[in-house]
Amino acid sequence: MTDKIWASSADSHVLEPLDLWKRALPAALAERAPWTVRDDNRETVYVDGQVMRRDPISFSDAMRPPGAEDVSARLQDLDEQGVWAEVVFPSRGLWISNMSDAELSRECARAWNDWCAADFASASARLLPSAIVSALDVADAVSELGRAKELGFQHVYLPTTPPAGMPYNNEIWEPLWAAAAEAGMALSFHVGTGASPVVARGPGGAVINYVETTMPGQRVVTHLVASGALDRHPDLRIVIAEGGCSWIPALADRMDEGYRQHDMFVRPKLSRLPSEIIFRQVYTSFQHDRSAVPTVEALGYDKVMWGSDYPHLEGTFPNTQKVLHELFDGVDQAVIDRITEGTMRELFDLPERIPA
């Protein structure tokens, strides 16, 4: 390892204050908002009276460096790790995607966005948080997307697994696709959200469940392309965050094959091949994948963004420089620039990088 490699991260997380919703919402809603309890060496997440997740405290704490909650410490971590700008997703706020009450979902999202704009994003133009919108009511989502744009957000987070009965190929979503395209807001789908990521038990379960989180991300792309949503809105850009990037050419080929070979069953017809739509409008992020560079260099798919996933265990903190050197030493500089910042700059307004 020699020089510091500076990169911007397309996938990171902020840990919100636990009492965010208690401070912002009336008690009747606040008591149903995400909440955690620590006992018996376990941390349990409750949402609207339901247990969402239970982890060993050691696991939860391993993902909470001071910078997870404290934005000043965070910016020091970024400088030390060599991360310039950061797309920042929620942490506790992700549980909003698991709610089943539309009012609770709408109000929790609204409170999160207000908190984030005032107390987090305001700290630095290097932070590019996603806004949260309710996925339970598309009119609510459209309304909050407009408000989020006013608040300065450049993109909106959505769960990779949509609410039951609302698959992303359903026409019900059309107003949100149209509003996002019109507002120039990217839609950022983060893997592992909207449904429990734990589906397998038994030998290999941890790795199996880790892989399972990628499949709903593949489905999001498939549904938004096959249904014609991305074709009808050529300016709409979507992101599948944290699921890797090198599966995209395989999915594009698969969709082209189905579209062409099963022509007699295909509705709607598209104005472009699925692969053309995907390669142009679908962005992805990865952390460690050795397949990322050849995907850009040899497979012709360049909407590829590196992400630190700070501060999660799946991510690169505190070893970001080691990972970046393993990924990029000896690689063509144009490809490095593309993956570490150029792709992200297509999606978002980023501050100019201060020369290192």
Add this chain to the structure above:
Amino acid sequence: MTDKIWASSADSHVLEPLDLWKRALPAALAERAPWTVRDDNRETVYVDGQVMRRDPISFSDAMRPPGAEDVSARLQDLDEQGVWAEVVFPSRGLWISNMSDAELSRECARAWNDWCAADFASASARLLPSAIVSALDVADAVSELGRAKELGFQHVYLPTTPPAGMPYNNEIWEPLWAAAAEAGMALSFHVGTGASPVVARGPGGAVINYVETTMPGQRVVTHLVASGALDRHPDLRIVIAEGGCSWIPALADRMDEGYRQHDMFVRPKLSRLPSEIIFRQVYTSFQHDRSAVPTVEALGYDKVMWGSDYPHLEGTFPNTQKVLHELFDGVDQAVIDRITEGTMRELFDLPERIPA
């Protein structure tokens, strides 16, 4: 297009006689075996009293050139299309994977293997059919795998979606993994089998469902690697047929990341990284994918096999030469040789190709 490109197909299908099981089994079993009825412009498949599938007759008939059922016509098609050796999967026999009665499953598989060895494989050494084993009872599967080897089969077909309650990471399967490794029989998992491939409705449904068939194939690899099955049996080779090949590097990276970053939860530990196991023991086949050549050339994954999927609509018949030229014109000859036959020759004994 100029010269004829000769290729061997790692994925094709034979259409068995409709009355195969009526001829071979006692009436009480035969009447529950796969059967089709044509009426109202629909072809309906029944298995054990249940409707398995209903297709327009035009769709069913489009996949039935004379060579689908008549092996002499088939060999003429192969010569004309430029296909040398052929891995051949069942058609009606695939429904055995959807049965829930162990005796019916075992006896239908046995009858299929007897028919195939006597009436199909005997026609030419260029035909490499998979044997069928019941997936409902592992002892039955082990026993039939041994019998299949005696009958001359070189591999065994299994469904990508296992029976309910029997995920492929379960220890219940260990005797089959051990027996296949010991016998040198590859295990060939064919996409779209073992569960209905139709899961989505509405806009884009045909393409969405076509993509969905690939996910259980990804799961097979994940389960057999994460559970340690392929690590315990380094001579065991598995094939995921018809699902493409370029998703493998993405899956390998994802599994390595989960295995390393979630170390505290990972059981069992493996003697090699998941990616090493996958790149060495997992074989895949594709038909049209433009991503196949760069996967071999730039991503370091070379267990890649082309397949015609004869006589299916997803396949290349009757345009095989056009597809092969689109895939391979201008490509390094060593890569062409690898994809069109070399990989398959690692798995199977193939007859030497007669110079064209």
